[in-house]
Amino acid sequence: GAGVSQSPSNKVTEKGxxxxxxxxxISGHTALYWYRQSxxxxxxxxxxxxGNSAPDKSGLPSxxxxxxxxxxxxxxxxxxxxxxxxxxxxxxxxxLGQTTDTQYFGPGTRLTVL
Amino acid sequence: xxxxTQPTSMDCAEGRAANLPCNHSTISGNEYVYWYRQIHSQGxxxxxxxxxxxxxxxxxxxxxxxxxxxxxxxxxxxxxxxTAVYYCIAPTGFQKLVFGTGxxxxxxx
Numbered sequence: 001g002a003g004v005s006q007s008p009s010n011k012v013t014e015k016g017x018x019x020x021x022x023x024x025x026i027s028g029h030t031a032l033y034w035y036r037q038s039x040x041x042x043x044x045x046x047x048x049x050x051g052n053s054a055p056d057k058s059g060l061p062s063x064x065x066x067x068x069x070x071x072x073x074x075x076x077x078x079x080x081x082x083x084x085x086x087x088x089x090x091x092x093x094x095x096l097g098q099t100t101d102t103q104y105f106g107p108g109t110r111l112t113v114l
Numbered sequence: 115x116x117x118x119t120q121p122t123s124m125d126c127a128e129g130r131a132a133n134l135p136c137n138h139s140t141i142s143g144n145e146y147v148y149w150y151r152q153i154h155s156q157g158x159x160x161x162x163x164x165x166x167x168x169x170x171x172x173x174x175x176x177x178x179x180x181x182x183x184x185x186x187x188x189x190x191x192x193x194x195x196x197t198a199v200y201y202c203i204a205p206t207g208f209q210k211l212v213f214g215t216g217x218x219x220x221x222x223x
Contacts, residue, residue: 004157033210033211035211042212042213042214042215043158043211043212043213045210045211045212048210056210059210091157091158093157093158093211102148102160102163103160103211104160105157105158105159105160106157107156107157108156108157
């Protein structure tokens, strides 16, 4: 079956611009996660959705970052007024929804802020 | 999450079995051991997980010691495409995955 998909695969933007990153989870997966990975670094948790609600937003690094999920499916991560330190690979994962369920990752969006 | 310790890097000849160890001596009774890998410039890929019993799937086998303090991921016939960073994790409440530095496996011809 289809896995997690993300778009765009690459995004280059100028400092100060807003960007939107999209994630399509595996069909039927109620839990959705956003992470980011800076060059040579480990995963950094950003936000977790269960259905359309976000019980855990603790990883969002600043109020420039926001995310929403509609219809229990597609999610959008928005970064406002991008900064160079926002450059990273943004990864989305989904799972069936129980806390012990396996997370499956998408290919990521590589964001470069010039 | 239980702390996990893995060797920084390993080499393996193509066609041979790759055995990747992981120590998780502080693991608690209800924490699973999960393995993921990340091939350069791709998202992490789930490989296998287990609690107490050894597990096998189409990708790999997972051997967990009886005391659960360590485990070994086995790729029975490594190929060049298996070159990646392999992460062993033992998450508590699975919501936030935290990957350490992992083991960089290099499979050579």
